[in-house]
Amino acid sequence: MSTAIGIDIGGTGIKGALVNTKKGTLISDRIRFDTPKGAPPQEVAKKVAEIVSELDAPADTPVGICFPALIKNGVTLSAANVSDQWVGLKAQKLFAEALDRKVVLLNDADAAGVAEIKYGAGQERRGLVLMVTLGTGIGTAMFMNGKLIPNTELGHLEIDGVDYETKASVSAKERDNLSFAQWAERLAKYFNQLDKLLSPDLIIVGGGISKQQEEFLPLIQTNLQLVPAQARNNAGIIGAAFIARKQLKPD
Numbered sequence: 509m510s511t512a513i514g515i516d517i518g519g520t521g522i523k524g525a526l527v528n529t530k531k532g533t534l535i536s537d538r539i540r541f542d543t544p545k546g547a548p549p550q551e552v553a554k555k556v557a558e559i560v561s562e563l564d565a566p567a568d569t570p571v572g573i574c575f576p577a578l579i580k581n582g583v584t585l586s587a588a589n590v591s592d593q594w595v596g597l598k599a600q601k602l603f604a605e606a607l608d609r610k611v612v613l614l615n616d617a618d619a620a621g622v623a624e625i626k627y628g629a630g631q632e633r634r635g636l637v638l639m640v641t642l643g644t645g646i647g648t649a650m651f652m653n654g655k656l657i658p659n660t661e662l663g664h665l666e667i668d669g670v671d672y673e674t675k676a677s678v679s680a681k682e683r684d685n686l687s688f689a690q691w692a693e694r695l696a697k698y699f700n701q702l703d704k705l706l707s708p709d710l711i712i713v714g715g716g717i718s719k720q721q722e723e724f725l726p727l728i729q730t731n732l733q734l735v736p737a738q739a740r741n742n743a744g745i746i747g748a749a750f751i752a753r754k755q756l757k758p759d
Contacts, residue, residue: 511535512570512756513563514749515556516616519543519576519589519644519679522552524559525742526569527749532627534742536563547590549597553606560607571611572752573603574619574744576647578659582613586661589644612752617641618658619747620737621649624712625656626750628738635709638662638702639737641744642715646673646698650706665701672698678717688720692727699730708732716741 515524522543526536539559544551560571575594578585582600587593600613621639624630630637630651639649646663649656663673674680676694686694702708713725714737721736728734737743 510753511565512572512749512753513560513565514619514745514747514752515559515571515573516619516744516748517543517547517552517556517573517575517590518616518744519547522555522559523745524556524563525745526563526565527746529750529753532623532739532746532750534745538742538745539563543590547594549591549593549599549602552590553602556603557606567609570749570752570756571603571607571609572619572748572750573611573613574616574748575599575613576616576645578661579613579615580659584613588647588661588663610756612748612755614748614751615647615649615659616744617647617649617660617663618656619745619751620647620714620739620743621651621712621747622656622750623739623743623747624714624737625651625654627746628743629712629735630654630710633710636706637710637712638706638708639712639714640699640702641737642676642678642695642713642717644679645677647715662702665698665705667697667701672701678715688724689727692724692729695724696728696730699728699732699734703730703732710735712737714740714743
């Protein structure tokens with residue numbers, strides 16, 4: 509069986525599991541810890557190491573880690589809803605040393621998008637497909653004819669003079685005590701801006717809130733095709749594991 513470990517680091521939680529990378533399914537319980545306050549790098553690395561230890565997989569099991577930042581050559585170039593200490597950090601090296609094994613590090617929305625393109629709502633879809641993850645912030649991934657264009661940060665579009673994830677993320681919904689109908693109005697403004705800029709053929713909506721998609725997706729007034737992610741909140745874990753298996757196959 510093709511197995512790998514997927515770890516999804518977010519602003520509020522860190523979760524991981526063993527994944528069957530042929531089927532795109534979890535084959536262990538999902539282990540979750542709260543993200544340490546402020547998400548300093550060393551503390552986050554310790555939590556990731558705890559998850560990998562609890563999963564008790566063979567030492568040659570590939571590990572994929574996804575993280576809310578622009579990532580290039582293993583370096584985190586930004587920090588969304590985590591400590592500024594991540595900016596410019598050789599984060600892939602940090603995790604490899606903490607786990608004492610090779611790892612692959614990628615953007616969290618890119619990982620979630622890979623899972624949906626490979627196994628879920630984006631399978632065999634041609635044209636421009638966007639993955640939008642709604643959570644503490646807004647993450648995005650872009651695919652053209654199934655090929656990932658990495659490190660898009662379209663959650664940070666400026667609309668009405670502000671970084672619009674501060675208005676349309678799940679954390680913004682909770683902060684402002686919005687009903688689903690009120691939140692859908694903000695999401696419509698965001699998605700319609702994406703439409704003006706890119707005219708995507710499909711948008712896959714993910715994040716933990718996608719399990720309640722019937723309460724808000726139908727309320728979003730847009731001409732775009734919006735569909736819920738099939739892997740829901742496990743998409744990041746599955747996508748990270750797939751990429752790790754692809755890049756770090758055991759000898």
